[in-house]
Structure formats: structure tokens, C-alpha cells
Amino acid sequence: MVLVGLSGSACSVPRLASLMVAVATVALSASAQVSSWVQSPINGHWYGRTANGGTWFQAQADAAQLGGNLATIRSATENEWIRTSLVLPTSLYAWIGLTDQAVEGTFTWMSGEPVTYTNWGVGEPNNQGNEDWVAMDVTMQPPGAWNDSPGLGSLPGIIEVISGDCNSNQIPDRTEVTSGAAPDCNGNGIPDTCDIVSGSSVDSNGDSQPDECQPAGFTFCAGDGSGAVCPCDPGQAGNPGEGCRHSHGLGAKLSGIGTARIAQDSLRLTASQLPPSATALLFQGTTMQNGGLGFSFGDGLLCVNGTIVRLSIRQATGGVLSWGAGNPGDAPLHLAGSIPASGGTRFYQVWYRDPSPYCTPSGFNLTGGRSITWTP
Numbered sequence: 001m002v003l004v005g006l007s008g009s010a011c012s013v014p015r016l017a018s019l020m021v022a023v024a025t026v027a028l029s030a031s032a033q034v035s036s037w038v039q040s041p042i043n044g045h046w047y048g049r050t051a052n053g054g055t056w057f058q059a060q061a062d063a064a065q066l067g068g069n070l071a072t073i074r075s076a077t078e079n080e081w082i083r084t085s086l087v088l089p090t091s092l093y094a095w096i097g098l099t100d101q102a103v104e105g106t107f108t109w110m111s112g113e114p115v116t117y118t119n120w121g122v123g124e125p126n127n128q129g130n131e132d133w134v135a136m137d138v139t140m141q142p143p144g145a146w147n148d149s150p151g152l153g154s155l156p157g158i159i160e161v162i163s164g165d166c167n168s169n170q171i172p173d174r175t176e177v178t179s180g181a182a183p184d185c186n187g188n189g190i191p192d193t194c195d196i197v198s199g200s201s202v203d204s205n206g207d208s209q210p211d212e213c214q215p216a217g218f219t220f221c222a223g224d225g226s227g228a229v230c231p232c233d234p235g236q237a238g239n240p241g242e243g244c245r246h247s248h249g250l251g252a253k254l255s256g257i258g259t260a261r262i263a264q265d266s267l268r269l270t271a272s273q274l275p276p277s278a279t280a281l282l283f284q285g286t287t288m289q290n291g292g293l294g295f296s297f298g299d300g301l302l303c304v305n306g307t308i309v310r311l312s313i314r315q316a317t318g319g320v321l322s323w324g325a326g327n328p329g330d331a332p333l334h335l336a337g338s339i340p341a342s343g344g345t346r347f348y349q350v351w352y353r354d355p356s357p358y359c360t361p362s363g364f365n366l367t368g369g370r371s372i373t374w375t376p
Contacts, residue, residue: 059157
């Protein structure tokens with residue numbers, strides 16, 4: 001059916017293939033905006049109407065940039081609330097998130113939810129002129145009727161975001177995070193400031209970044225020329241902060257992030273740039289080897305000495321392994337390493353297998369070392 005756009009011009013424009021490709025691949029708008037956010041009393045989700053009219057594709061792109069999708073409608077109650085609260089105040093038509101673009105006649109929601117309710121207008125959907133995208137049309141019957149459309153023209157879109165609002169600023173948390181307005185360093189979908197205020201994250205230095213996202217410790221004994229010479233130098237030294245190169249041409253490295261505190265241990269140690277499926281061992285020592293320079297061992301440098309604790313053996317995926325906070329089943333690293341309640345400095349390194357012939361006949365290599373100072 002023909003829709004009339006906000007300007008009064010007809011929206012049922014012939015759909016040229018080249019035009020539709022261009023529209024379908026529209027980039028996310030740098031200025032995606034809604035007129036205001038409203039929380040539904042029915043389902044607790046947040047809704048907004050795009051501030052500017054546009055095609056269905058532009059509206060969905062704006063919705064994605066704001067952390068949601070064009071609205072999914074699950075019941076007559078939701079449909080009526082959207083009609084009266086979001087469409088009628090300023091418009092007679094608005095895009096919703098229903099489409100049969102993938103399979104003609106099989107409509108799906110952009111959210112991926114199943115279609116459990118429909119409210120098609122009389123005689124709709126009719127696919128007049130290959131109409132694959134849906135708008136609410138309040139001029140039709142029944143009230144809040146749906147109409148399939150070519151997706152062009154200039155209509156507002158009804159955006160739905162499933163999210164909380166931790167700081168009560170009437171903007172969904174997911175929108176603030178997805179749009180970049182609020183940092184979310186730990187990736188939990190909640191602005192960092194809310195994590196800190198709620199106490200779920202600690203911010204010891206007051207920089208508004210949770211401690212679990214802060215780099216922990218420092219690298220020493222790297223195979224980058226700053227420590228002892230790699231066993232097969234020249235040509236084996238890694239890039240700054242990396243271990244001696246292995247058979248895949250990379251130097252593995254060990255990094256730390258989080259808080260090394262006995263009372264609130266959020267430390268995670270991560271080995272990266274390993275051979276893709278290498279078997280690796282994280283171990284801990286009480287002193288540095290050779291004053292922090294290390295010495296040749298296998299295809300790399302041994303950096304850790306003193307009382308050695310073998311923490312865990314596991315297999316890399318894509319050349320990456322982690323231990324500690326955020327890894328299901330892992331004990332906190334201070335417990336795994338038997339760090340005393342008073343804290344102390346410990347030194348960490350990862351030994352890993354590299355069976356492909358490369359440097360020496362040993363078949364193993366190591367990351368650089370990582371120094372971590374534990375506090376009570």
C-alpha cells in the first residue's frame with residue numbers, strides 16, 4: 001500500500017535494484033538521535049522516536065547505533081501504547097522492526113524475537129511493488145494498523161532498547177555505552193561510573209575507571225633486546241615487550257589487568273601471540289632471574305626464579321590464554337599462588353610448547369616476565 005511521507009509526498013517509489021543496494025548499506029549515522037526516551041510501563045524497555053524522518057534502513061541504522069533495533073511489538077497492549085505514546089503525537093506513520101526481506105511472506109523482527117502478534121491493516125500485507133518493510137499506519141483500521149512498504153520515503157522510526165538506566169538520567173545504559181557517550185571498560189553493558197558508585201567495581205586512584213580495567217604490573221626480561229640475548233639472535237628478538245620469536249614469527253607476551261589486592265582480587269594475566277593452539281604453563285616465582293635480565297632457556301629467556309609455583313596448564317585458542325578474574329572456574333590468582341595476607345611482589349611467566357623446528361631442538365619457548373606487587 002502507498003504511504004504518505006512526512007513531507008506529504010508518496011513513499012511508494014519504484015524500487016530500482018541499485019538504489020536499494022545503496023540504501024540497504026547505509027552507514028550508521030554519526031548523529032543518531034531520538035526526540036526523547038520513554039520507558040514503557042508494560043515491559044520496562046526504553047523507546048524513542050527518531051528525531052528526523054528517513055528510510056526504514058536509516059531508522060534501523062540509527063537504532064543499532066543507539067544500542068537497539070526498530071521496535072518489536074509483542075501484544076495488542078504494546079501496540080496501542082506505541083501508537084498513542086510515540087506515533088500519534090507528531091505523525092501518522094512510523095517504521096517498526098518487521099521485515100520479510102529474507103523470505104517473501106515470512107516476516108521476522110530485527111530483534112530476532114519470534115513473531116507472536118500481528119496487527120495488519122485491512123488488505124495488508126499486499127506486497128504492492130515488492131514491499132518488504134513495515135510501518136505503523138494510524139490512518140488505517142484496525143487502530144495502529146501495520147502496512148508493508150518499499151522502505152523508502154521519510155518516516156520517523158520507533159526505536160526500542162532493552163536496558164536499565166543505572167544513573168537515572170532517562171537515557172538507556174546500553175545507548176550511552178553503544179554510542180560512546182559513557183565508557184564501559186569491562187564490557188558489562190553498564191557505564192563505568194555506575195559500576196563504581198554501586199560498589200561492583202573499585203576505583204582506588206579516583207580516575208573514574210574501574211580498577212579491573214587498569215594495567216597491572218610491568219614487563220621485564222622481554223626478548224626484545226632489553227634483557228639477555230635471545231638464543232638464536234640476531235633475528236629472533238621480538239617487538240618491544242614481547243618474548244623471543246617462536247616458529248610462527250611472533251614474540252609471545254604476558255600482560256596483566258585488574259587489581260592485585262588480597263581483599264579484592266580482580267587480577268587477570270593474559271598470554272597472547274602464542275602459537276595458535278599451544279599448550280602453556282603459567283608459573284610464579286619470588287625473585288627475578290639474573291637481576292631481571294633472564295638467561296637463555298629453550299627458544300626463549302627464563303625470567304623467574306626463587307620459590308616456583310606452577311599455577312595452571314591449559315591450551316591456547318587463537319594464540320591467547322588467560323588466568324584469574326573473569327575465567328570460569330579459576331581461583332583468584334592470590335589464592336592460586338598462596339600470596340600472604342600482607343601481600344608482596346611476585347614474578348610471573350608463561351612457558352609454552354612450540355614443537356615446530358625453529359631455533360633450538362628444545363620445542364618450547366617463553367613469554368617475557370611480569371612483575372606484580374600485591375597489596376593487602
